[in-house]
Amino acid sequence: MQTWPNPFIEQRADPYILHHEGQYYFIASVPQYDRLEIRRADSLEGLRSADEVVVWRKPDTGPMSELIWAPELHHIDGKWYIYFAATHTQALDKLGMFQHRMFALECTDPDPLTGKWQEKGQIKSQFDTFALDATTFVHQGKRWYLWAQKAPDISGNSNLYLCEMENPWTLKGEPVMLSKPEYDWECRGFWVNEGPAVLVHNDRLFISYSASATDENYCMGLLWIDMTADPQNPANWQKSPRPVFTTSYENRQYGPGHNSFTQTPDGEDVLVYHARNYTEIEGDPLYDPNRHTRLKLVSWDKNGMPDFGIPPADTL
Template identity: 50%
Template sequence: MRLFLVLLNRSKFEKLELAIKSLMMIVITALFTGCGMVNQSGDNQFDYINPLVEQRADPWIHKDTDGSYYFIATSPKFDRIMLRSAKTINGLSSATEKEIWRKHESGEMSEHIWAPELHKLDGKWYVYFAASSVENKWHIRVYALSNASANPMEGEWVEEGQIKTGWENFALDATVFEHKGKRYMIWAQANKEWEYNSALWLAEMTSPTSIDTSKIIAITKPTEFWETSKYKVNEGAAVLIRNGKIFVTYSANATDDNYAMGLLWADVDADLMDVNAWNKSKEPVFYTDAGLKRFGPGHNSFTVAEDGKTDLLIYHARYYRELVGNPLTDPNRHTRVRVITWDENGFPNFNQSLDD
């Protein structure tokens, strides 16, 4: 039933194609799982269910030290934060969701609950997310929750309030990473002059819920045509440290079929707070492919497959170009999974021309 509801807005041929593909995926996964033959190394397109979770944008998967996977993402009504857990990536698809927090009726954190990320810092769980108020729905800021329980599906989630970024305007999509004993936050925010919708900013953290506002740098601003043709946006950063480099993916432009992923990188020995340490690809590294029915891929995260070594890209995309309503009211940004490979220079290859 769920499959056919999703198919209602598709053309006759799209419906038939997706139904066949989905049925094949179910049969193959069931057969291989039953025989103990599912290849978890991530080396073929049948390893992971796609879409992994329907109507979940801005997906984030955290793999804990015991091998458990936790999934968190934007809910389609922008009104709550949901969490699910499983021992495998595919298990997240059918795992029971738990509501860990719901928006306020008014005031701070009462509107536009966007892009939650789950992080484990100093033995404690944190969720970073964006929110605004019903009184001023575009007054979006970065907020945090915390939970001292060993299992984030249990215990009490406590509101930590707004993370102050140094100036007050449109801010969202905070992510956190650690490198050489220091902890950093990257987030998306307009500059003080409002020259664009958002750039990506970097600062060292002074605690899990605060940053050093005395030194903040922009590591990318929307300047290329593919970043600015509809909206001037850089947002949704995700960090992957491999091969002597710190890679940062990000998403750009409007959240329709113009949405695309860019790539930044810095050397692991560089001073990350030196803006000159950061390099930027002139072209997008992952973008719409109408032939593969992959529209507006972006706002990704990274995780590692069950084999402990294969890198995975977790992202959202739609199956179609023409939206139902607008990019915010159309709920069909589905979470997807794909394997990352690496080129001879140690750079990630997102395999643009391949289907999931």
């Protein structure tokens, strides 16, 4: 069974790996939260030593000037897009940490590492509230946007929403809420559903997501739906009542989550996630730099459900 060095890439949280035309692209939150970097390699393993190319730095002022979080890189209709969340100094000073909004960058050049990136502005949703962790995917012939956001009328930090897209930086129609924190394991420290990621297997579409505070309580939940069902009807979605990937005290892997998925060249599904190897965090967990990127193969049970297993121990 394929395994990778653990940690795979150190001090990179919220990792996202895109497999596109035979090459692997890596993007993640950096500890300084001040820039967007992309790595590219011919293999998954090659990403560990690949050069980091800074494609965008936060401006000194404005809505994208602080705490650049959880970027994702997507190739859509021949162009490149980076989705990320950011806030600004005034919001931090006046309103506190959780004032992020969602933004998009576009690159029309063939190579996203050397091409010019253009700011497409904020992606606006139904509420002007804390919003982050956007991803996008194509399903039933439509492009969808999936993200986490605070609802004004629901207690908690963030719920998961789905909406069709008009274009890669504009939503179309009414978003629907797919999940909100309701189980104990989703409400430890903070009431959180965030970091959604999409995985398709046989006749089902799965959404993994992360829950609770970003310390050892952080863990992954799972939603799923039949491929032919209407994704805009929340009743068609099923939700696991238990977390599917959690802290392993035995393996000293704490707070696994904020995952994405990629595939090996043979088409095996790979879970890409971050976790710490200690619990003694000084100060705010968000400013502890040691959420390292890690990789693990996904296995599938006889019922066609993903089995994420237990976070493996460090090998390095």
